[in-house]
Amino acid sequence: MNPKYIDTRPQEIRRGLALTAPLFGILDPSIYDIPRVDDKNETREYNLQALSKWWGITEKSKLVAMIQRLTVGDAHGYCIDHLFKMRACLTPTEWKQKLETTEDSNKLNELHFINLVWQGVGAPQLLAWDVARGAMLVRTGYMGDLLNKEEALFLWRDIACQTQHAFSNWQQYFNSFQCGSNWYSHGDNEEDNRGLLNHNEHWFKEDTRHCYAQKLQAFIKEIPWSMHIKNIPMPESLTPFLNANSIAE
Structure with missing residues (x-):
């Protein structure tokens, strides 16, 4: 058995990993699912390179700090x-x-986008865009040996709990992710931000929408949003890195 294997059958683990699902839906509808944590093709070096290339993270302290920021939406969430x-x-x-x-076309696109968020998501705004990436960073950090198993399980549980408090259901969470993805891709384009109102070119392809609808129903059935999430004590090894005030009870 792969030494990095984690049994993802327990619901509290699947709940944390399921939050990453929209990322896979964008990349490839055929793998739109809860990711496994035993992929032999994902070497330690592969995951460390990914952290360094995309996030500038090369050490545990920076990894945990970024995960904590994303959990509470401190990057793009609000x-x-x-x-x-x-x-x-x-x-x-x-x-x-x-x-x-409003005469400026970019400003007008921005206003229409804000209205979509207000009507389709509400108070959590773009939080799911941060949360999904935070949950994925836990996985990447674990596969890259910056986190051990106990630390990864605790962080997934914390993300799941905080997200459960912020959102009412899976649909709201996925809506938030879609809006966050669009803002991340087009919100800062000062010349032409029409992409804010255009559905993500991968996410909204017909086969992706069909797969999305199927998977969402599977999530609702398998992992109810309001499910009880078991408590996992914080490993002492994380104490120097975490702000205790931000940990979900």
Whole structure:
């Protein structure tokens, strides 16, 4: 057996890993599933290179710090908060006037996007975009030997608990992820941000949508959003790296 193998059958483990599923849906609908944690093709070096290339992470302290930031949406989760609050404070009439008096096309696209988030996600905003990447960083850190098994299980559990408090169901979580992905790809484009309103080119292909619908129903059946998540004590080895105030009870 691969020494990195983790039995992902227990629901509390699958719950944490399931949060990464939208990332696989974007990459390839055929592997849109809860990732395994025993892939023999994923060497330690492969995962360490991925952390360094995409995140600039080369040591455990930076890895845990980034996972903690992503868990609470401190990267992109609430980067549109000022616009979201503006939308929430306006009446339908005021919002209509806002749209009618906005002449800049980029600003108008931004306003329409904010409205989509306000209607389709609500308070969590783009949090799922951060959460999914945080859960994946736990996996990558474990496969790269920056985290041991006990640390990985605890971090997955913490992410699952905090996400359960923030969202009401899987649909809201996936909506948040889609919006976060679009903002990450197009939100900072000062010349042309029409992509904010265009569905992600991979995510919204017909076969992806079909696979998405099937998998979402499987998640709802197999891993209910409101399921009880067992407590996992924090390993002493994580104490120097974690802010205890941000850990979910």
